Amino acid sequence: MNTIEDRLREALRERAGQSPVSPDAWSRTLARTRRRVWGPAWTRSMIPVTAAAAIVVIIVGAALLTGNRGQHNEPGPASGSASASATPPAPPGPNSYLMRGTPPVTAVVPVKLTAGGKTTWTFVWFGYMKSARDQGIALCSVTDGDGYYGSGGCGAAPVPPGKAAASAGGTGAIRMGVVVRQAASVTALLPGGHWVPGVLASGRGFPYQVWAVVYPQPDSAQVVFADAGGRRLGQLSLPADYPPPSQPRTGGIPVFRYPARTLEPSAGTMTAYLLDGRVVGVRGQVVGFWDSRSSSSISIVPADGPPAVELFGGDFTSHTKQTYFYGYAHENVRRVTLRLGGEQYSARTVAAWPGSDLRLWHFPVPASALLAPHASRVLLGYDAAGRVTWQQNLPGPR
């Protein structure tokens, strides 16, 4: 008799062999990559090519040197403390993807970054992106350590006229960019008033200093630059970034329980949370739903604005017999109804968090009803008097 491991391997092998692959998968993948490049064009004249790492000067904020990551009222004066980075790993080779795409025209400088007791090494250099040479000089970075796998990127990196600094994006929790030579310190102000000191780096041929800060995603941040006298040179506002917020420990409202083979293969509970200031690109409070497997659905609109009804549910797989429509609505919506042609699914909304002006709702819908070729698919919100206060047409099966 086969062992359970043998049975498992055979089952996985058979199931895996039945996964179809589209013939146009590569072109579809490339289509996803057509995104804009960072920043406008820059025509600064360039510096002679030098690929070898040169003298490295890293200016570290005093708080970073002392390990003090506590709260400050203002960024302190520039420490001016300089040190050579110690024992970095080997720099990326000339055949690395990134270096081939953007060959260095400056030194390749290792920058040591420490956050939460973990150290990463980021190599930075300037060059011209072959795919976007007209964008001008670009800042490139490759990061190793702490799960970064040598990831990074390049972005056009001019400092706009009249400004002191610019952002060139970043990798993971690392944010970086360029700043004028007068800068002697960089500090990130996080929501809640916490200041996180950053790092300034320079190397042979660098047209600007490179700044880098490490702070937890998905926080937004104000990055403040100061000169050696502590005078503020400028600041940058960096928006929050993915990943989405982690599931809050408190404040959840169980909305409904779902049986196995509906939203997930096994049964579970859907819980709603009111999130504040932790969602990409959304100011203020938003609503998020977590199921008991920790899968999350986060609203992309503020909870204090339109729409009157926010829909989260409705997705299902080929194995699903039933799915759920669920979401939140504002105080003026007392019932939410889905009309699929002549069929109708509906539920009362229930009050959510006290003082939030929000209500929660959900109802099950058979997958077969969603698959049927209905002439119309409309989600409606009704007030207490039965008047339609909100309406959204939903697309049909694709």
Added chain:
Amino acid sequence: MANLRAGPDAGDDTVGDVSGLFRARYPEMVRLAGLLGADDPEDIAQEAFARLIRKHGSLRDPDAALAYVRSTVCNLTRNRHRHLRVVRLRTPSARHEESSEQIAILNEDHREVLAALAALPARRREAIVLRYWLDLSEREIAAAMGISPGTVKSNVSRGMAALAAALGEQA
């Protein structure tokens, strides 16, 4: 796992390099996403490779690139943003329906095993699929899942025990 911001357009060299990895590994990543329970495995796999390209494929060697893509597939499958899918209310494509039929013709024993596997918590299911389908080491699984090798061992061990219990066997 590194979570990367949108980067610049990829150069031809980058696309060329990634295309080789894509040709060699795309079907495997689709199958991985499918085994991990993705309802649209190709969508997951394509997004994972697109993220690699958008970063100029800045990984130093093919092994690192593969580890990155594998990890991205795991993360994307695990952390689906339902809302982003819901706003484009969708139904299974014809391809999915084919998959459903194919499942129906699976060996009965295999179907039982896969049903037990699907009932496991996501982390345990991931660890088991990476271990017993891709034959990855604990270190490689840890990198793909963003957890420690010790946690991998725990997830595999407990997952296999649960499978054994569900299937009426000794693990």
